[in-house]
Amino acid sequence: MSNFLTASIGRKFIMSISGLFLMMFICVHLGVNLLLLFDDSGELFNLGANFMATNPLIKVMEPVLGLGFVVHIIWSFLISLQNYKARPVGYDKSNAAYSSTWASRNMLVLGALVLVFLVMHIIQFFIPVKTGGLEATMIDGVEMHNTYALVAGLFKSSVLYCILYIIGGALLGFHLGHGFWSAFQTIGMSNQYWLKRLQCIGKIFAIVVAVGFAIIPLYFLIKF
Amino acid sequence: MENTINLTLKVWRQNGPKDKGRFETYKVENISTDSSFLEMMDILNEQLIKENKEPVAFDHDCREGICGMCSLYINGRPHGPDDDVTTCQLHMRKFKDGETVTIEPWRAAAFPVIKDLMVDRTAFDKIIAAGGYVSVSTGGVPDANAIPIPKVDADEAMDAASCIGCGACVAACKNSSAMLFVSAKVSQLALLPQGRVEAKARAKAMIAKMDELGFGGCTNTGACEVECPKGVSITNIARLNRQYLAARFSE
Numbered sequence: 001m002s003n004f005l006t007a008s009i010g011r012k013f014i015m016s017i018s019g020l021f022l023m024m025f026i027c028v029h030l031g032v033n034l035l036l037l038f039d040d041s042g043e044l045f046n047l048g049a050n051f052m053a054t055n056p057l058i059k060v061m062e063p064v065l066g067l068g069f070v071v072h073i074i075w076s077f078l079i080s081l082q083n084y085k086a087r088p089v090g091y092d093k094s095n096a097a098y099s100s101t102w103a104s105r106n107m108l109v110l111g112a113l114v115l116v117f118l119v120m121h122i123i124q125f126f127i128p129v130k131t132g133g134l135e136a137t138m139i140d141g142v143e144m145h146n147t148y149a150l151v152a153g154l155f156k157s158s159v160l161y162c163i164l165y166i167i168g169g170a171l172l173g174f175h176l177g178h179g180f181w182s183a184f185q186t187i188g189m190s191n192q193y194w195l196k197r198l199q200c201i202g203k204i205f206a207i208v209v210a211v212g213f214a215i216i217p218l219y220f221l222i223k224f
Numbered sequence: 225m226e227n228t229i230n231l232t233l234k235v236w237r238q239n240g241p242k243d244k245g246r247f248e249t250y251k252v253e254n255i256s257t258d259s260s261f262l263e264m265m266d267i268l269n270e271q272l273i274k275e276n277k278e279p280v281a282f283d284h285d286c287r288e289g290i291c292g293m294c295s296l297y298i299n300g301r302p303h304g305p306d307d308d309v310t311t312c313q314l315h316m317r318k319f320k321d322g323e324t325v326t327i328e329p330w331r332a333a334a335f336p337v338i339k340d341l342m343v344d345r346t347a348f349d350k351i352i353a354a355g356g357y358v359s360v361s362t363g364g365v366p367d368a369n370a371i372p373i374p375k376v377d378a379d380e381a382m383d384a385a386s387c388i389g390c391g392a393c394v395a396a397c398k399n400s401s402a403m404l405f406v407s408a409k410v411s412q413l414a415l416l417p418q419g420r421v422e423a424k425a426r427a428k429a430m431i432a433k434m435d436e437l438g439f440g441g442c443t444n445t446g447a448c449e450v451e452c453p454k455g456v457s458i459t460n461i462a463r464l465n466r467q468y469l470a471a472r473f474s475e
């Protein structure tokens with residue numbers, strides 16, 4: 001196993017596994033966030049957020065998730081550097097758009113922009129929730145953070161942040177539009193029948209993720 | 225009725241592997257649209273020889289699309305603006321009168337330029353030598369019904385075997401990865417009983433060689449498949465990934 005982590009397919013394997021893991025996180029995260037839309041009193045979302053914050057399984061997974069991000073990001077730079085070095089002299093005239101999609105050629109750019117979004121997102125929501133500066137609310141006799149007030153407050157007060165969050169959703173959508181089927185191809189789970197199917201499922205998944213995340217700030221923007 | 229066109233050619237010239245290289249611009253006139261791209265290059269070279277200039281070095285051999293020797297990155301695409309053809313099969317009717325045509329060599333660290341438009345593709349031979357064969361003699365051609373092989377497998381193996389080792393996949397790939405080539409060479413054997421025995425070891429050895437020679441890794445952009453003159457499918461790359469990972473995990 002010595003050089004597995006530096007072999008070309010070994011490195012891609014790491015990207016794929018971490019990417020698949022991050023996509024599972026994205027599904028859960030989107031699921032909980034969509035609760036924001038269905039109860040303007042905020043009770044439903046607060047219950048969801050409180051369940052996530054107190055559930056022991058989620059507590060265990062939190063550091064794993066952090067590690068997943070760190071590994072995915074570090075390996076993305078390693079891979080990109082290695083691939084960049086494989087072509088020291090470039091072409092003068094290149095018609096790359098004929099044979100591949102823009103997203104597939106610019107996964108690092110898309111990923112890096114997602115990272116910028118992620119940093120902003122962590123500063124706005126994750127740190128306040130963790131450091132406890134939030135007001136408390138009572139639901140069914142249980143005291144919990146009023147996370148709804150934090151999220152809804154931001155989106156109601158700032159058009160700029162609404163727009164930034166919509167852009168964030170779109171960036172992730174483009175990343176996954178290529179990333180979804182690519183992750184399966186990388187670990188060999190594809191063949192002449194499944195390639196087309198996975199590409200189609202990937203497109204649908206990417207649209208659901210992008211629209212799902214974008215619809216939340218849009219909802220607050222339009223309704224309030 | 226014969227049509228002719230005039231072209232401006234922007235050609236990469238490089239005296240040797242160590243030379244920096246530069247573009248030179250030439251004009252060719254009255255090129256028949258029925259001629260092939262390499263015939264057009266021959267006409268250019270005749271012209272240069274008459275002017276006492278050094279002709280442009282480029283690779284070619286069979287000129288019928290089967291040997292894989294011709295190359296050239298023409299107007300931003302390997303083997304030029306047509307699909308599923310090699311440069312020797314590319315017709316001049318694909319170009320417009322008065323057009324400027326940019327001609328560059330394959331670009332990859334693993335394919336260093338020898339001279340002008342010729343690159344050294346022995347890296348492919350080294351990958352084959354690392355494991356792209358069956359290491360015991362399996363005898364002559366067996367009777368067709370001696371070892372039954374499903375039609376689907378036979379077809380897939382045959383499609384993979386149509387790779388002519390031209391290197392267009394490497395030239396098209398933004399990472400200069402040789403994954404489509406390696407996957408074709410691995411698949412044509414792995415799908416058949418005689419080759420299956422050594423499938424895992426083969427995948428491992430050929431990938432180790434590919435990495436060592438300085439090719440990049442696969443990011444699944446799919447450009448190789450689109451530009452491959454033989455339409456070799458990237459599903460072969462999934463098979464190669466599968467076999468390589470199986471080999472590494474069973475170590």
Ligand code: HEM
Nearest residue numbers: 015016019022023076107108111112115179182183186443
């Ligand atoms: C929630 C966030 C993210 C998710 C769900 C995600 C998911 C994925 C998936 C599924 C892949 C495909 C893996 C493969 O081709 O085998 C991928 C590839 C990639 N990701 Fe991410 N990613 C995320 C964030 C990021 C970030 C923050 C970066 C970098 C700064 C990044 C950089 C990349 C790069 C460069 C690739 C392409 C690697 C390659 O094709 O070789 N990603 N991502």
Ligand code: SF4
Nearest residue numbers: 387388390391393452
């Ligand atoms: S896979 Fe296609 S492009 Fe690559 S070397 Fe073989 S024939 Fe050429």
Ligand code: FES
Nearest residue numbers: 285287292294312
């Ligand atoms: S010269 Fe043989 S394939 Fe073009």
